[in-house]
Amino acid sequence: MVALCRTMDVLPTSDPHYAEYLQTFTNMAAALKAVQRPDGFWNVNLAYTNDYAGPEASGTSAFVYGLAWGMLHGYLATNLYLPTVISGWNALANGALHRAVDTANGAGFLGFEQDAGDQPSSGQPVTYTSVPTFTDFGLGLFLLAGTETYQLSASPGITMATPILSNNVLHLNFTVISSLTNSTLQLLQTGQLNGGWTVDTSAVLTTNLAGLSYCFTTTTNQAVQFYQVLLTP
Helix, strand or coil: CHHHHHHHHHCCCCCCCHHHHHHHHHHHHHHHHHCCCCCCCEECCCCCCCCCCCEEHHHHHHHHHHHHHHHHCCCCCHHHHHHHHHHHHHHHHHHHECCCCCCCCCCCCECCCCCCCCCCCCCCCCCCCCCCCCCCHHHHHHHHHHHHHHHCCCCCCEEECCCEEECCEEEEEEEECCCCCCCEEEEEEECCCCCCCEECCCCEEEEEECCCEEEEEEECCCCCCEEEEEEEC
């Protein structure tokens, strides 16, 4: 899934193989959506849920990344796949990522990561606290999923940069690429990606380059927070 996305990122659409790769990608997306677990993860064995049943984070990260990539590139319908991505990301952020030093693994540890292997039985059992014996490809996939999901939080016409948190002040830089010239910009935030969005009335809008680049500055005491920049006529 990830390899197809990364390949199509650099392959010209005129390449004779592009259409084949895209068809494979969309077929995979539909198949993966159909077998997502109710908790947002995917199983180690996609075809047989009772075979080593349980969540697995590296595959889930890869699928969240791929589905988000597909929506951002216009290949997948947002109304069909956004709930799948939201559910998958929340599973990773809330179900796999250790948030406090409540286990021997410590905060920031990623649970449910399977060992490198060639079949579902490899590296079992895969648990919240099990430590896989491999280089950190699971972390890389988790970061890919996060960065791609983050881009979905910007409304059409806006591209967002990586947020910067300094001295409990969050700086969100973004560029307006819309043709809407007399528009209102608002910063929305939520504690859960699929939760209710609220307007951040403390956000201050500053201009870096008139009409093009802006920076929202807002204080935050939230350990977990998602932001969305809303552009309205």
